Amino acid sequence: MFARYLISLPRLSRGLATHSGPPLAIPATLHLKTGQSFNGRSFGAPKSIFGETVFSTSITSYTESMTDPSYRGQILVFTSPLIGNYGVPLNTAPFDSQDVGVLLESQRIQCAAIIVGDVAEKFSHHSAVESIASWCQRHDVPGITGVDTRAITRLLRDQGTTLGRIAVGPDVSAPIPAADKFWDPSTENLVDQISTTEPYELNPTGSIKIAVLDFGAKANILRSLVRRDAAVTVLPWNYDFNAVRDQYDGLFLTNGPGDPAHCMDAALKLRTTLAEWDRPVFGICMGHQIIGMAAGFDAYRMTFGNRGHNQPVLALASAGSIKAGRVYVTSQNHQYALRLADPFPEGWEPFFINCNDSSVEGIKSTAESGKKVWGVQFHPESAGGPLDTIEMFTDFISECRAHKYATSVQTTAGVVSPMTTPRPAVVSAAA
Numbered sequence: 012m013f014a015r016y017l018i019s020l021p022r023l024s025r026g027l028a029t030h031s032g033p034p035l036a037i038p039a040t041l042h043l044k045t046g047q048s049f050n051g052r053s054f055g056a057p058k059s060i061f062g063e064t065v066f067s068t069s070i071t072s073y074t075e076s077m078t079d080p081s082y083r084g085q086i087l088v089f090t091s092p093l094i095g096n097y098g099v100p101l102n103t104a105p106f107d108s109q110d111v112g113v114l115l116e117s118q119r120i121q122c123a124a125i126i127v128g129d130v131a132e133k134f135s136h137h138s139a140v141e142s143i144a145s146w147c148q149r150h151d152v153p154g155i156t157g158v159d160t161r162a163i164t165r166l167l168r169d170q171g172t173t174l175g176r177i178a179v180g181p182d183v184s185a186p187i188p189a190a191d192k193f194w195d196p197s198t199e200n201l202v203d204q205i206s207t208t209e210p211y212e213l214n215p216t217g218s219i220k221i222a223v224l225d226f227g228a229k230a231n232i233l234r235s236l237v238r239r240d241a242a243v244t245v246l247p248w249n250y251d252f253n254a255v256r257d258q259y260d261g262l263f264l265t266n267g268p269g270d271p272a273h274c275m276d277a278a279l280k281l282r283t284t285l286a287e288w289d290r291p292v293f294g295i296c297m298g299h300q301i302i303g304m305a306a307g308f309d310a311y312r313m314t315f316g317n318r319g320h321n322q323p324v325l326a327l328a329s330a331g332s333i334k335a336g337r338v339y340v341t342s343q344n345h346q347y348a349l350r351l352a353d354p355f356p357e358g359w360e361p362f363f364i365n366c367n368d369s370s371v372e373g374i375k376s377t378a379e380s381g382k383k384v385w386g387v388q389f390h391p392e393s394a395g396g397p398l399d400t401i402e403m404f405t406d407f408i409s410e411c412r413a414h415k416y417a418t419s420v421q422t423t424a425g426v427v428s429p430m431t432t433p434r435p436a437v438v439s440a441a442a
């Protein structure tokens with residue numbers, strides 16, 4: 012009994028640590044390109060920056076959101092009023108070939124800045140090692156607290172995602188930059204800045220070989236594949252996959268930051284893949300947009316996008332664990348979407364639709380096409396958010412196994428009886 016207290020005491024003292032950055036006395040202001048300003052106090056790095064101001068309605072998982080590479084270049088406004096109350100954990104996972112080396116979604120904070128109503132100066136969680144303010148400071152990322160995030164959100168909902176500048180300290184009283192001086196991250200190829208430059212492998216002894224095109228992958232996407240015993244090869248976003256495709260049992264396209272138009276090169280290469288290769292392909296968010304562009308859809312910029320962890324989507328088709336007619340609650344972070352085409356390009360059908368704004372949430376290849384290709388705008392891997400659609404990873408891997416098994420039976424027919432061919436553990440009943 013006494014020993015139990017001894018073990019928990021150091022944790023308790025760590026968990027009750029207080030804010031360790033500079034005092035919240037430095038003024039900071041968010042200026043929007045459209046002329047509005049919001050005054051608050053600085054925390055984290057006391058530096059001024061530009062970015063694209065977006066809001067997220069997620070209530071928890073600020074650590075996962077902030078390390079999601081898709082937020083690169085963005086000033087993230089949390090609508091949840093209290094942020095930081097459970098602190099920040101140590102962002103290292105045991106590094107072995109089975110893991111991605113981080114607990115959160117990438118090695119560092121990816122968003123340009125955060126804006127919160129009330130930053131928690133005290134935090135409490137058994138795995139917390141520092142406050143959100145000291146974490147932001149270590150990563151050179153500014154934050155503003157003490158502003159009316161509801162007012163900012165209502166503004167962004169009306170006028171759409173808006174370019175912004177955070178002015179800190181002496182910059183608060185400097186003249187507001189002219190509208191044409193606001194840096195616009197959508198003009199840059201942010202994917203190229205974040206994607207791996209060299210191929211690398213995870214879980215090389217896995218039983219099914221999956222190639223991943225990295226547009227700015229969240230770690231939980233890679234984990235979700237490795238946990239299903241995939242041998243994962245992560246490739247740069249514009250890698251010539253067609254030159255190596257026959258080594259793989261399936262292709263996965265990840266999430267990523269910025270305007271998908273910058274990745275047209277990847278979409279055109281994928282068009283060739285889809286025309287000539289019949290193995291399963293799955294894409295999430297940016298990956299879904301790339302699949303859509305390869306299929307002939309347009310991607311457009313939404314007014315304020317969808318960022319939050321409770322976005323309802325209606326399944327319009329069944330596949331694997333997904334049942335047509337059911338609503339799934341999903342995690343989302345996107346500004347762009349595929350434009351609804353009527354009719355869909357030949358060989359494609361609707362997969363999911365957003366219940367709030369009717370935007371396209373998923374497309375899939377038709378049964379007649381003989382392909383197994385899925386794209387979803389939401390994040391089945393979650394982190395943070397609900398796990399309603401996590402089994403889509405199992406469905407994808409099962410399809411890859413089923414394809415590999417069917418091919419091995421075909422190629423060995425007449426030589427080896429199918430009975431002696433090892434059958435994969437999980438074979439999907441997917442349509």
Ligand SMILES: NC(=O)CC[C@H](N)C(=O)O
Pocket residue numbers: 081265266267268269270271295296297298344345346347348
């Ligand atoms: N999470 C993502 O992959 C986002 C995709 C794209 N950058 C968008 O904003 O729509």
